[in-house]
Amino acid sequence: MLRTRHLAVFMAAAIALCTSPLQAFAQSKSTADHSKFKELQQVFKSGPEVTKACLSCHTEAAKQVHKTKHWTWEFMNPDNQQKLGKKNVVNNFCISIPSNYAACTACHVGYGWKDKDFDFSKEENVDCVVCHDTTGTYSKPPGLAGNPVVGAPIELPPGSGKMLKPVDLSKVAQKVGKTSRDTCGACHFSGGGGDGVKHGDMDTSLAAPTAAVDIHMDAEGLDFTCGTCHKASSHDVPGSRYTPTAIDKGGAHIRGKEKQGNPATCVACHDNTPHKKAKQAERLNHHAKKVACQTCHIPEFARGGIPTKMVWDWSTAGKLDKDGKQFSKKDEHGHVVYASHKGDFVMGTNVKPEYRWFNGEVTYTLLGDKVEKGDKPTQINRIGGSATDGKSLIWPMKIMRGKQPYDPVNKTLVTPHTAGNDDTGFWKNLNWEKAIETGMKSSGAPFSGKVDFIETEMYWPTTHMVAAKDKALGCTECHAKGGRLEGIEGVYLPGRGDVHPWITQGGWILALLTLLGVLGHGFIRIIASKKA
Amino acid sequence: MSEKIYIFKKFERFWHWSQAALIIFLMLTGFEIHGSYSNFGFEKAVGYHTTAAWTLVGLWIFAIFWHLTTGEWRQYVPTTKNVVAMIQYYLSGIFKDAPHPHRQTQLSKHNPLQRLAYLGVLLFISPLLWTTGWLYLFYDQWAAWGLGSLSLYWVATFHVLGAFMMLLFLIAHIYLITAGATLTSHLKAMITGWEEVH
Numbered sequence: 001m002l003r004t005r006h007l008a009v010f011m012a013a014a015i016a017l018c019t020s021p022l023q024a025f026a027q028s029k030s031t032a033d034h035s036k037f038k039e040l041q042q043v044f045k046s047g048p049e050v051t052k053a054c055l056s057c058h059t060e061a062a063k064q065v066h067k068t069k070h071w072t073w074e075f076m077n078p079d080n081q082q083k084l085g086k087k088n089v090v091n092n093f094c095i096s097i098p099s100n101y102a103a104c105t106a107c108h109v110g111y112g113w114k115d116k117d118f119d120f121s122k123e124e125n126v127d128c129v130v131c132h133d134t135t136g137t138y139s140k141p142p143g144l145a146g147n148p149v150v151g152a153p154i155e156l157p158p159g160s161g162k163m164l165k166p167v168d169l170s171k172v173a174q175k176v177g178k179t180s181r182d183t184c185g186a187c188h189f190s191g192g193g194g195d196g197v198k199h200g201d202m203d204t205s206l207a208a209p210t211a212a213v214d215i216h217m218d219a220e221g222l223d224f225t226c227g228t229c230h231k232a233s234s235h236d237v238p239g240s241r242y243t244p245t246a247i248d249k250g251g252a253h254i255r256g257k258e259k260q261g262n263p264a265t266c267v268a269c270h271d272n273t274p275h276k277k278a279k280q281a282e283r284l285n286h287h288a289k290k291v292a293c294q295t296c297h298i299p300e301f302a303r304g305g306i307p308t309k310m311v312w313d314w315s316t317a318g319k320l321d322k323d324g325k326q327f328s329k330k331d332e333h334g335h336v337v338y339a340s341h342k343g344d345f346v347m348g349t350n351v352k353p354e355y356r357w358f359n360g361e362v363t364y365t366l367l368g369d370k371v372e373k374g375d376k377p378t379q380i381n382r383i384g385g386s387a388t389d390g391k392s393l394i395w396p397m398k399i400m401r402g403k404q405p406y407d408p409v410n411k412t413l414v415t416p417h418t419a420g421n422d423d424t425g426f427w428k429n430l431n432w433e434k435a436i437e438t439g440m441k442s443s444g445a446p447f448s449g450k451v452d453f454i455e456t457e458m459y460w461p462t463t464h465m466v467a468a469k470d471k472a473l474g475c476t477e478c479h480a481k482g483g484r485l486e487g488i489e490g491v492y493l494p495g496r497g498d499v500h501p502w503i504t505q506g507g508w509i510l511a512l513l514t515l516l517g518v519l520g521h522g523f524i525r526i527i528a529s530k531k532a
Numbered sequence: 533m534s535e536k537i538y539i540f541k542k543f544e545r546f547w548h549w550s551q552a553a554l555i556i557f558l559m560l561t562g563f564e565i566h567g568s569y570s571n572f573g574f575e576k577a578v579g580y581h582t583t584a585a586w587t588l589v590g591l592w593i594f595a596i597f598w599h600l601t602t603g604e605w606r607q608y609v610p611t612t613k614n615v616v617a618m619i620q621y622y623l624s625g626i627f628k629d630a631p632h633p634h635r636q637t638q639l640s641k642h643n644p645l646q647r648l649a650y651l652g653v654l655l656f657i658s659p660l661l662w663t664t665g666w667l668y669l670f671y672d673q674w675a676a677w678g679l680g681s682l683s684l685y686w687v688a689t690f691h692v693l694g695a696f697m698m699l700l701f702l703i704a705h706i707y708l709i710t711a712g713a714t715l716t717s718h719l720k721a722m723i724t725g726w727e728e729v730h
Contacts, residue, residue: 285672286671286672475573475575475578476573476575479574479575480567480574481567492683492684494567494574494688495566495574496567498567498685498688499566499685499692500689503689503692503693504566504692507692507696508696510700511696511703514700518703518707518708519707521622521707525626528627
């Protein structure tokens, strides 16, 4: 099945390649054929040159992008005044960005962010085509600070013997179009440094998914792009993991009505009473008052065959093989489960989420915050929520568990310098002290020189990979002892035996005593009658 | 010598047995819904439990009508007469083959303890199960009915409490079938209508 689908996708791609650009354009609904624009009929020597050409018509575009998180990698959480964004947070994957800019900014919508002195005010530094490419030929390798390879092929990393081909910027520029699953996915499918690593509900299986992987994005069905739900306005893409919409009481969005809130929620299309024709529709709609849509409709994440990282233990990094070289180990599926420069991993496919009350409040443990090594893992991002706050629903979560370096003297998380072809980058040198010293300097934070490892947890609310409705969770998944919602407090959940144990245990004991009583009574009667 | 009297009329027997079947079925599905064991699966158990409950409601409508029109409701009027004697009989007399203190007649089918037990079921256990059961069924409408402050936890707790009381009743009731003039005389009476008495 998977193979025939791959074949179908391949055939479709082959046919698409064979058709002329004119025909391809005729299929698009756009009123502008960018290949006819003189501004784009030139040889571009760099990304910023392309952007200048874009901006000669789209005069406000860069100013709009400059205001977004995609550009600033910074976000002020209005609820708790925490300064977040990729630039500031620490996670339990590749940990942090400062000192690793040239690698990490391969996923920045800009050109040239190689260190902390990047000029955020320059309009031509915005990378238009990374989101608007339709050719699939544009890419930005880690290490070039967000620049594509232009002109001649280059060896990357230097000395590796791996040659990267240049991108034909003219072709890319002449064929720009709307964003697609491919353009968004180029970064978002590979969060955490590889396909499917970070989110669990996003990986390259969503590039052309089957209905089984995602009912909305189904390439042969509804064929949603990311932008269908994350409907951008002025280049600002709604939907956030810093301030997620955990509960949407606003109903379906109606044209002409302003300020309708986040358009990317389920409710924004499906309304607050989404079950219309289903058996027990009313009862299911009532469930939706306590349970997020995602809880039943995303039975498992990482369903596209690509594993997601569930555990990352940095503390075991640094081992070498007998030749003194870095090595890696794979599991029986061919997935890397140990790498000298990263440590041990636990990978998972078709993972059942864990469930938590969630009200959308997320509090990060930031670099200056004190952390304590104890019985409980440090929460990278604490989530708020309870049965009684009126703002929470029961949400499915990927909980990423990690063991990462920290400073046991200052009691803070640390931001190691990982990527980089230099003397301190951990991935090359395997020396924590040096790597952390460089990284913390770049972050402007103190480092005692001591390194230890601390267990951490990070919450990733699951919202993509929505299954077909007949694959939604059945009742017994939760309405049972040891079911999926076993640990969820604050609701009476029939099937879990939730009443006070005095009643249940007391009830059975009394029933048993009654039974013994009547049996004993009967027994005495039998004895008595025999004697008589 | 024993004699036979006609105690239970056709409708009464039909009522008794269909009610017995429904209550046992409600217990099986109910304890499954509660999470005590699994058999049908939660979804089906809920469906069957609901259907059985509504069927029992239908049956009761007929039964109440029958009791009122025939005046048989008087069989449940409690009496203190012979209560102590009955208790003494169950505690000792029955072992010594002593005569049963209650003499069954058509006007007095039930012994005084039975009257009390059935009245308890009628006035306490059943209403507890009915009220909480109905509330449980219409959980989705609570807010619309102005019952938003009601807690499902307590409704469910009392429903389960009622179920356990019914279970205790059932165990005792089934055993006491054997406590008639002969081991099977009560059972025969409830099947054929004719009770063998001393």
